[in-house]
Amino acid sequence: MIPEIKLNILQELINTSSKEEIIWINGYLNGLVSGHGGQVTAGGHGGAVNAQPVKKISILYGTETGNSKKLALQFTGLAKQQSLNARCTAIEQYRHEDLSKENYLFIVISTQGEGEPPETAKKFYDFLHQTETRLEDVKYSILALGDSSYPLFCTTGEAIDQQLQRLGATRVLPLQRCDVDYEQPADDWFKGVIGLFASAPGSAKAVGTSAAAQPGEAKKHAKKNIEGIITRSINLNDKDSTRRTWHIEIRANEDLDYEAGDSIAIVPSNRHEVVERIIELGKADPEEHVTLAKSAGTVRELLTGKLNICYLLGSAVKKYAALSGHEIPDIRMDLVDLLRIYPLKEGTPFAEVLNILHPIAPRLYSVSSSPKLEPREVHITVSLNAFLKQDEQHYGLCSSFLGDLAVNTAITFYVHRNRSFKLPEPSKDIIMVGPGTGIAPFRGFLQDRDADAASGRNWLFFGERNFTSDFFYQTEIQQFHETGVLQKVNVAFSRDTDKKVYVQHRMKEHGKDLYNWLENGAVFYVAGSKVPMSHEVEETLLEIMSEQGGKTESAAKEYLEQMKKEGRYQKDVY
Amino acid sequence: MADKKYTPVERIKLASDGLRGSLAASLKDELTGAIREDDQTLIKFHGMYQQDDRDRREERSEKRLEWLYSFMIRLRLPGGFMTGEQWLGLHHIAGEHATEVIKITTRQTIQLHGILKSHIKPTLRSFDTLKLDSIAACGDVNRNVTCSSHPMESPIHQQVFEYADKISLMALPKTRSYFEIWLDHEPLLSKEEEIDPLYQDRYLPRKFKIAIAIPPNNDVDAFSNDIALIAIIENNELKGFNIAAGGGLGTTHGNSSTYPRLATVLGFCDTEEKVMKAVYEIITIQRDHGDRTDRKRARLKYTIDRLGVDNFKEELERRCGFQLEEARPYAFTKRVDHFGWHAGPGGKWHYTAFVETGRVTDDKRASFKTAFYEIAATGKASFRFTANQNIIVSDVDEADKALIHTILERYGVVAVTESSGEMRKNAIACVAFNTCPLALAEAQRYLPTLITRLEPILEKHGVINDAISIRMTGCPNGCGRPTLSEIGLIGTGYGKYNLHLGGDRNGLRLNRKYKENLEEPEILSELDGLIGSYSREQQSGESFGDFVIRKSIV
Numbered sequence A: 001m002i003p004e005i006k007l008n009i010l011q012e013l014i015n016t017s018s019k020e021e022i023i024w025i026n027g028y029l030n031g032l033v034s035g036h037g038g039q040v041t042a043g044g045h046g047g048a049v050n051a052q053p054v055k056k057i058s059i060l061y062g063t064e065t066g067n068s069k070k071l072a073l074q075f076t077g078l079a080k081q082q083s084l085n086a087r088c089t090a091i092e093q094y095r096h097e098d099l100s101k102e103n104y105l106f107i108v109i110s111t112q113g114e115g116e117p118p119e120t121a122k123k124f125y126d127f128l129h130q131t132e133t134r135l136e137d138v139k140y141s142i143l144a145l146g147d148s149s150y151p152l153f154c155t156t157g158e159a160i161d162q163q164l165q166r167l168g169a170t171r172v173l174p175l176q177r178c179d180v181d182y183e184q185p186a187d188d189w190f191k192g193v194i195g196l197f198a199s200a201p202g203s204a205k206a207v208g209t210s211a212a213a214q215p216g217e218a219k220k221h222a223k224k225n226i227e228g229i230i231t232r233s234i235n236l237n238d239k240d241s242t243r244r245t246w247h248i249e250i251r252a253n254e255d256l257d258y259e260a261g262d263s264i265a266i267v268p269s270n271r272h273e274v275v276e277r278i279i280e281l282g283k284a285d286p287e288e289h290v291t292l293a294k295s296a297g298t299v300r301e302l303l304t305g306k307l308n309i310c311y312l313l314g315s316a317v318k319k320y321a322a323l324s325g326h327e328i329p330d331i332r333m334d335l336v337d338l339l340r341i342y343p344l345k346e347g348t349p350f351a352e353v354l355n356i357l358h359p360i361a362p363r364l365y366s367v368s369s370s371p372k373l374e375p376r377e378v379h380i381t382v383s384l385n386a387f388l389k390q391d392e393q394h395y396g397l398c399s400s401f402l403g404d405l406a407v408n409t410a411i412t413f414y415v416h417r418n419r420s421f422k423l424p425e426p427s428k429d430i431i432m433v434g435p436g437t438g439i440a441p442f443r444g445f446l447q448d449r450d451a452d453a454a455s456g457r458n459w460l461f462f463g464e465r466n467f468t469s470d471f472f473y474q475t476e477i478q479q480f481h482e483t484g485v486l487q488k489v490n491v492a493f494s495r496d497t498d499k500k501v502y503v504q505h506r507m508k509e510h511g512k513d514l515y516n517w518l519e520n521g522a523v524f525y526v527a528g529s530k531v532p533m534s535h536e537v538e539e540t541l542l543e544i545m546s547e548q549g550g551k552t553e554s555a556a557k558e559y560l561e562q563m564k565k566e567g568r569y570q571k572d573v574y
Numbered sequence B: 001m002a003d004k005k006y007t008p009v010e011r012i013k014l015a016s017d018g019l020r021g022s023l024a025a026s027l028k029d030e031l032t033g034a035i036r037e038d039d040q041t042l043i044k045f046h047g048m049y050q051q052d053d054r055d056r057r058e059e060r061s062e063k064r065l066e067w068l069y070s071f072m073i074r075l076r077l078p079g080g081f082m083t084g085e086q087w088l089g090l091h092h093i094a095g096e097h098a099t100e101v102i103k104i105t106t107r108q109t110i111q112l113h114g115i116l117k118s119h120i121k122p123t124l125r126s127f128d129t130l131k132l133d134s135i136a137a138c139g140d141v142n143r144n145v146t147c148s149s150h151p152m153e154s155p156i157h158q159q160v161f162e163y164a165d166k167i168s169l170m171a172l173p174k175t176r177s178y179f180e181i182w183l184d185h186e187p188l189l190s191k192e193e194e195i196d197p198l199y200q201d202r203y204l205p206r207k208f209k210i211a212i213a214i215p216p217n218n219d220v221d222a223f224s225n226d227i228a229l230i231a232i233i234e235n236n237e238l239k240g241f242n243i244a245a246g247g248g249l250g251t252t253h254g255n256s257s258t259y260p261r262l263a264t265v266l267g268f269c270d271t272e273e274k275v276m277k278a279v280y281e282i283i284t285i286q287r288d289h290g291d292r293t294d295r296k297r298a299r300l301k302y303t304i305d306r307l308g309v310d311n312f313k314e315e316l317e318r319r320c321g322f323q324l325e326e327a328r329p330y331a332f333t334k335r336v337d338h339f340g341w342h343a344g345p346g347g348k349w350h351y352t353a354f355v356e357t358g359r360v361t362d363d364k365r366a367s368f369k370t371a372f373y374e375i376a377a378t379g380k381a382s383f384r385f386t387a388n389q390n391i392i393v394s395d396v397d398e399a400d401k402a403l404i405h406t407i408l409e410r411y412g413v414v415a416v417t418e419s420s421g422e423m424r425k426n427a428i429a430c431v432a433f434n435t436c437p438l439a440l441a442e443a444q445r446y447l448p449t450l451i452t453r454l455e456p457i458l459e460k461h462g463v464i465n466d467a468i469s470i471r472m473t474g475c476p477n478g479c480g481r482p483t484l485s486e487i488g489l490i491g492t493g494y495g496k497y498n499l500h501l502g503g504d505r506n507g508l509r510l511n512r513k514y515k516e517n518l519e520e521p522e523i524l525s526e527l528d529g530l531i532g533s534y535s536r537e538q539q540s541g542e543s544f545g546d547f548v549i550r551k552s553i554v
């Protein structure tokens, strides 16, 4: 197809190029062929020049697990290739007073929690909703990341979009929503934005390194349901423990694409008895086939595996109130209680109730294994979520669902990448603070570092309630310690003595060493409960910096900020 | 012997820096509830054993949890005496740091089980405030010195009893490590103070036990000890002691070079000085001549047999610098605890309560623990422990007797003591499962049930009021002294026991193995047959043990 001489030139070009360069070339050629009808000529750097690089472009990203950051950086690279004056900033570092001075503002942001902004974007988000400053001169567009399995899809992006409108800013390109397979829609949005600045057709450079330009990558990161089978399920707590925590091993029938630090997402099924009770109360025909916007199946199938019937969102409760004609207070409730306390009108077709319901949200579980040991296996560490409802003990849906699954049961999951929670190069030291199920990712880290024979030192802090019954993976940790994989381990058991000792107290006790490790370039990780644990750990970290490093409060904060920038302070908290 | 290799324990002792080893570091290790292997040997000298709950091993391994390690603490309690105040403290410590159960041992002291590593120091500190310690309660040193427990044995019981304390102190290791490691005392500036002429830095080749008996009651089973002192009392005056040496009961299944042996009476000493000197030098002979290459053959009993009794005595006299007098006549005609109320010297009253297998706890039948707690709280009694694992509520004034009795009655102690059968009250079982790492079969968890099944047989043959001695251990180490009973059951495997017969009732004759590896139905049917013929063919006053010997059954 191609003459040998050209092939040789191409070969040589490839041979002398770095990986990054090849990727760029790939994208470049791609752009040549597809985007611009072949009109663009490859003219090298001095070739096709666009309009003068005058416009200042500000790109902000708000991320929890790194996807938005990755896209924002890609986008900035693209813009720079177009000789645009683009600046990329993490949203938490953005100076709010700069907002009204912006010329072009592009925001890449994900949705977290139950339709909330990422932790790092909270301040900006609140500021935007409180400010009165008019933004008449600002032109903007939003790239919203999300997961359509969640009831409130991309709501953070949507809210920011609306708020900017309200403040008078001009939307130059419609909000782009991305599902978990975000590459293609993101790429479309990039092209759309770049297109805004192309002064004339043919003057823009080929768009290289776009998100979709790497077919391998794109495929890899598409949301992909994986079928696995549970090969082991062990309650890690001893019999007299106040807790239940399962170590679950899942084997897939294919090699898995994940790294230590990632999570897997699981959509639980609703409890059989509850589903049957709902069918009874709603006088529904369980075998009736219903087609909804996002799913279809029999009533029983939908109620069991697709629709959320627990602790409905306020918006769903409101719709139910309208449907049933009852006055219902503005609270979240289980569907079964709604049907019981506020019965449907006689003859209401049950499909109308189904229509109100959101999909069952996936739950994330930090992977507690490394694929370097067993590429087809993934392990998770699931703690039974317990809460009181009217003084009665209740258990979380997904954690109890997982705990009840017997060995050999099939299970479906997908991998949720966490780009912001990754091991550094093998020679770097790491400090891991992972009480409770926070230990999960670190078990994966340690397996990984062990498999790589990494030269960096590893230090683990673990905590739970009781030493004898709640020391997750104790014998494995002992082994890591004995074989020199773990240089230091400190544990805190809060209910063994009358003094409640937590990981942060142990950190403080070892503050001098800890600070030395940090000064030496160690990466600091914290995983597990967000509130209060991760906050207290952060406060303690700041205190250690002040006490050991003689820093003022603000200098300590700066030190921490610097660590964040360098990717040396990473969190996997929930 | 010189060319044979010393046992690893010898190396550990020598290298231990006064029994310190790396105990301090072991204690600090947050990752495990265990201590380092060498320290497991050393901690015994401080009165503790590392154990684990053997019922839970498999399940915990699957959960990635290490075995459920904990420690057993044994107090040093010469002669088995404790004040009421000390009992109160002990009661709290057992609840706060151990399994609640207070276990009375066959050597008159108490053990607490299930103490987690992190609780050891608080436990020992609490004991220290009560002036109690566990120094040398275990390990290759002189153990708890026992002494006939009941004050009524003699008007000069107290005088004899005091020897237990004196001997214990004389044979206490000089190292200060106990105080440094467990009680956080400052380390000594100079190690001079620690120089230990008795134990040097090698300690003894093996455990060492001393008992003091007041004839005619051999309640302490004097002859099972390395040294037995037999008080010679004439006209309420202590004349001195007959000294016997070389007793010991432990054997190993399948090792025919191990055997139980009763102490041999060597002679008599009159003054305290001579008695103490003789005891001291018996220990030094064992220190210098005991076999340090084989722990199974390291006890004094083997040393004496290897040297020969005459040579041994000669060496002893050489070291003492005086001759032993010829042994004085004495007679042991019983081996009993005096249950119920008895008056002792000085008009004080003593109530011996029957504590089955020595476990003081509250259960469905009776609330022993609450009862003793309340008694201790009155401040009107002290406590003595017997070598048969029972408790004597003692030193009660006439005026307080009724009050104490009401408490004993209220919590069922009197009912249990009075209603239990003679065989049951005279029985001993060792600890065995679930804490003893050496147990092959159940003992204290099982003997009470077996006796319940034997009682109808005794009833049937009309010997229900015959205090036939029955003793059971989970292995042949002999902690319940089963080879000194009329019916001995020695565990060989789970649910299986060797049946020994033919001991006398007073602890003067060892029994012999009758049948091996019996399970419960066979034990019951064998004993049914044997006790049947005993009841039919017994001569007047003849005990079951004597009967089987006369009949050449063993």
Ligand code: SRM
Residues within 6 Å of the ligand: B049, B051, B072, B074, B104, B105, B106, B107, B108, B109, B110, B111, B137, B143, B144, B207, B209, B221, B224, B247, B248, B249, B250, B251, B299, B358, B389, B429, B430, B431, B432, B435, B436, B437, B438, B477, B478, B479, B480, B481
């Ligand atoms: C608590 C007690 C039994 C009881 O139910 O009361 C006991 C319990 C144990 N004995 Fe004993 N012995 C106890 C009296 C005895 C006796 C009886 C006596 O001394 O009057 C003997 C037989 C006499 C003798 O020493 O020969 C005895 C001979 C042994 C032996 C075998 C020694 C030998 O020479 O072969 C061992 C094993 C060993 O030392 O290697 C042993 C070892 C043990 C250990 C510590 C097991 C171990 O080595 O790990 C047992 C702890 C079990 C637990 O969980 O509590 N125990 N042990 C007694 C504590 C006495 C004390 O307060 O000091």
Ligand SMILES: Cc1cc2nc3c(=O)[nH]c(=O)nc-3n(C[C@H](O)[C@H](O)[C@H](O)COP(=O)(O)OP(=O)(O)OC[C@H]3O[C@@H](n4cnc5c(N)ncnc54)[C@H](O)[C@@H]3O)c2cc1C
Residues within 6 Å of the ligand: A263, A268, A310, A311, A333, A334, A363, A364, A365, A366, A367, A381, A382, A383, A384, A385, A386, A387, A389, A395, A396, A397, A398, A399, A400, A437, A438, A440, A572, A573, A574
């Ligand atoms: C990145 C990440 C990593 C994670 N890693 C792990 C991990 O490694 N291990 C782990 O165990 N968990 C992990 N989690 C948490 C996990 O995803 C789930 O949130 C957790 O298991 C609870 O889910 P559930 O379905 O059992 O509880 P849910 O049913 O979702 O309930 C959660 C809470 O909602 C409230 N609630 C629910 N129903 C009602 C009701 N009817 N009435 C009143 N209140 C109600 C209660 O407060 C309850 O505690 C992680 C989360 C994230 C985001």
Ligand SMILES: Cc1cc2nc3c(=O)[nH]c(=O)nc-3n(C[C@H](O)[C@H](O)[C@H](O)COP(=O)(O)O)c2cc1C
Residues within 6 Å of the ligand: A062, A063, A064, A065, A066, A067, A068, A069, A109, A110, A111, A112, A113, A114, A115, A116, A118, A145, A146, A147, A148, A150, A151, A152, A153, A154, A155, A180, A364
């Ligand atoms: C705990 C959690 C909650 C989430 N909740 C929502 C949600 O309510 N709505 C939504 O659209 N996406 C939700 N997502 C999906 C994320 O927005 C999606 O994974 C996105 O790619 C993450 O981008 P980031 O890495 O930049 O944070 C949630 C993800 C996590 C981990």
Ligand code: SF4
Residues within 6 Å of the ligand: B430, B431, B432, B433, B436, B437, B438, B439, B440, B443, B473, B474, B475, B476, B477, B478, B479, B480
């Ligand atoms: S006799 Fe054996 S089983 Fe019983 S306590 Fe002693 S060592 Fe343990």
